[in-house]
Amino acid sequence: xxxxxxxxxxxxxxxxxxxxxxxxxxxxxxxxxxxxxxxxxxxxxxxxxxxxxxxxxxxxxxxxxxxxxxxxxxxxxxxxxxxxxxxxxxxxxxxxxxxxxxxxxxxxxxxxxxxxxxxxxxxxxxxxxxxxxxxxxxxxxxxxxxxxxxxxxxxxxxxxxxxxxxxxxxxxxxxxxxxxxxxxxxxxxxxxxxxxxxxxxxxxxxxxxxxxxxxxxxxxxxxxxxxxxxxxxxxxxxxxxxxxxxxxxxxxxxxxxxxxxxxxxxxxxxxxxxxxxxxxxxxx
Numbered sequence: 001x002x003x004x005x006x007x008x009x010x011x012x013x014x015x016x017x018x019x020x021x022x023x024x025x026x027x028x029x030x031x032x033x034x035x036x037x038x039x040x041x042x043x044x045x046x047x048x049x050x051x052x053x054x055x056x057x058x059x060x061x062x063x064x065x066x067x068x069x070x071x072x073x074x075x076x077x078x079x080x081x082x083x084x085x086x087x088x089x090x091x092x093x094x095x096x097x098x099x100x101x102x103x104x105x106x107x108x109x110x111x112x113x114x115x116x117x118x119x120x121x122x123x124x125x126x127x128x129x130x131x132x133x134x135x136x137x138x139x140x141x142x143x144x145x146x147x148x149x150x151x152x153x154x155x156x157x158x159x160x161x162x163x164x165x166x167x168x169x170x171x172x173x174x175x176x177x178x179x180x181x182x183x184x185x186x187x188x189x190x191x192x193x194x195x196x197x198x199x200x201x202x203x204x205x206x207x208x209x210x211x212x213x214x215x216x217x218x219x220x221x222x223x224x225x226x227x228x229x230x231x232x233x234x235x236x237x238x239x240x241x242x243x244x245x246x247x248x249x250x251x252x253x254x255x256x257x258x259x260x261x262x263x264x265x266x267x268x269x270x271x272x273x274x275x276x277x278x279x280x281x282x283x284x
Contacts, residue, residue: 016247039213
């Protein structure tokens with residue numbers, strides 16, 4: 001029987017995980033909030049919330065607006081996206097795997113008893129307590145490491161370094177207001193060039209590079225929200241539309257962790273059966 005995964009979140013990192021699971025033969029139900037704020041929108045399945053369906057690389061996701069119709073939608077789409085931030089779907093369906101991929105930097109509700117296998121991405125989860133496995137999400141040598149006991153590295157609040165740039169790569173809003181595009185994802189921009197507006201306030205590029213991510217036009221922005229991602233590598237224009245190396249690595253680790261636990265448990269069950277047979281034979 002085809003196994004079913006529940007993935008919490010459909011941003012760009014979660015989308016990398018979803019792609020791996022779908023390609024490996026899992027059915028996926030994905031939960032999101034009603035107004036996702038993904039900035040790498042061209043590679044985020046969360047766009048289905050606004051567009052009803054969306055395609056990232058070879059994966060087509062469809063939005064199911066009635067939880068009672070999920071079974072029908074799973075026959076047409078994989079994954080199926082639902083608005084269900086509180087995971088009420090767990091009261092209606094049983095899942096083989098639950099993956100928390102919202103990257104909230106804290107545990108907002110993941111519990112081991114939610115499924116046979118539970119996995120948390122990034123900091124905020126304790127492997128062996130909150131879930132079976134934690135996946136490291138910080139760039140560097142340990143990216144995508146499978147953690148069976150303990151925590152991922154703490155959030156530093158500092159973006160990973162790319163071509164010598166870190167904080168400059170990510171723009172957070174200094175204002176409340178409606179977001180308006182002036183430039184678009186994949187556009188090449190120069191430092192200090194006006195690229196967007198929040199309300200009546202202009203947003204300028206913080207470095208020369210390619211706009212890799214930008215929040216949706218007309219989104220109601222709150223001060224402090226991440227709104228734009230600029231990549232200093234000009235050759236990254238085409239990669240604005242493909243799943244990132246980081247997302248693919250993390251997705252691969254999730255799939256590996258599921259296979260690892262299933263194989264281990266199968267071996268344990270066989271060994272337990274053999275021992276019981278041996279004990280029974282001695283008894284008779």
